[in-house]
Amino acid sequence: MDSITQAVLGAALQGTLLGRLQGRRALVYGAALATVPDLDVVIHYADPVSQMTYHRGFSHSIFVLTGVALLLAWLVAWIGQRRRPDAGYRWPRLFVAFWLVLVTHPLLDAFTVYGTQLFWPLTLTPLSWAAVFIIDPIYTLPLLMAVAYAFWRGPGRRARGLMTAALIFSTAYLGFGLAGRMTVEQRFEQALQAQGVAPREVRAMPMAFNNLLWRVLAKTEDGGYYEGVSSLFDREPPEMHYLSLNAPLAKVLQDDPLYTRLRWFTDDWLRYDVVGSTLVVTDLRMGIPGNYNFRFAMARRDEQGQWQVETPSRWRDNGTSMFNGGDLALIGRRILDQHPPLPLQAWTARAMTPAAASGVSR
Incomplete structure (x- = not known):
């Protein structure tokens, strides 16, 4: 806190x-x-x-x-x-x-x-x-x-x-808050099962400044995950979208002790993306879709196209912040009103925009 x-x-x-x-x-x-x-x-x-x-x-x-x-x-x-x-x-x-x-x-x-x-x-x-x-x-x-x-x-x-x-x-x-988390996790799992999806692991976390609106993640057996949003006041299934964890990209990092420590610390809630020539590793637990608190540049392609592991640096998402007024207004409205749903896909697309890496860690 x-x-x-x-x-x-x-x-x-x-x-x-x-x-x-x-x-x-x-x-x-x-x-x-x-x-x-x-x-x-x-x-x-x-x-x-x-x-x-x-x-x-x-x-x-x-x-x-x-x-x-x-x-x-x-x-x-x-x-x-x-x-x-x-x-x-x-x-x-x-x-x-x-x-x-x-x-x-x-x-x-x-x-x-x-x-x-x-x-x-x-x-x-x-x-x-x-x-x-x-x-x-x-x-x-x-x-x-x-x-x-x-x-x-x-x-x-x-x-x-x-x-x-x-x-x-x-x-x-x-x-x-604990009761709310269990409620939305159960609701999210039931919504996936109604679509014929059996999640391997479900994890909910509160969104900014409240514990009424929750972001929920669910890993699937095919190496992907669903990300969605659910409010305790919802009467309809939560909005969600499917993404890949891109786990095969992690092979280049398998001998890196810092990567091993990051997997341990986050309980392996990580996604891997190639942004430009950089391998970016994202802690999915914190932030909002497309605007995560902890993203790290951990490898880079050389001129021959080979991945080279490097000392991690912070990856900035196109200069955006999860505390910008527009996103917070949408989050606040979503607590009580399910329509229109949050623009999860548009927010996620922001994460694919090349941004500057920085060694600043605070």
Whole structure:
């Protein structure tokens, strides 16, 4: 999730648990502590594939963060008992508060589609439950308002009650997102089966700034996939179109360790395209059709027409952005109205337009 959401979640948790002890400082400390796992972004990697796949790694591990919480609780309790022995700085209470503030950060990240290595150093596929978009005002605003009230009035009983209510609502909202994802996946699978298609794997993820409208992917046995859109308010089958994964193009990359790592991180939700003389590998999980967040130029044809694997660089889709006003307006309208359907094929065609590759990875 975005940094503001993580900060207000941490502030709400620590303000609720330690507000009586620390006052307004609990809100500030909680907000700061909750951002600690994202400090891994300061580490610079040599290529964008590494930058993507090592983010949300060791710093998001529940094992590492439990150790940090233990150490921090011991340190704060030791200092507190010497400076303010009657203030109530007890290790168990501090540990629970710090652990929750730290661990809820990667847990919330795991509810997005990106991928979070909760159990690092175990090499399990990164978790991506895809129940909420990376920026969702409905999740964030109740927490933000409760924390702002607590900072204004102080974390007294009323303020702590508001923060507790906001935490309960935000948690329930994540559950609503999971239920919505399962609903649209089942609906999409049924729509394909009605066409005589038996999908091999189905994956849904929320579209921009909401969890009412979902983009759904379904792999098929013939090496292709369907991409479509479904709203929780739909009464008709979702719009969809069929594309090829172009998996044979991946043979040139089979000995590349960065490609192997990318397949692992994305759970192999990858498509391959030849754009000009460049082999472009796309993470299908994030973005909208034709405008994906993570596309990488990973090989290039030489003058003899032979593929040469190269250090990955970011591939830009014809200078477009998934946050342009026109597309967002269509997405917002589509939540409630199924007609006209989103222009999936037109959006996808944009991805085939040659664009500049860039080494910028953020």
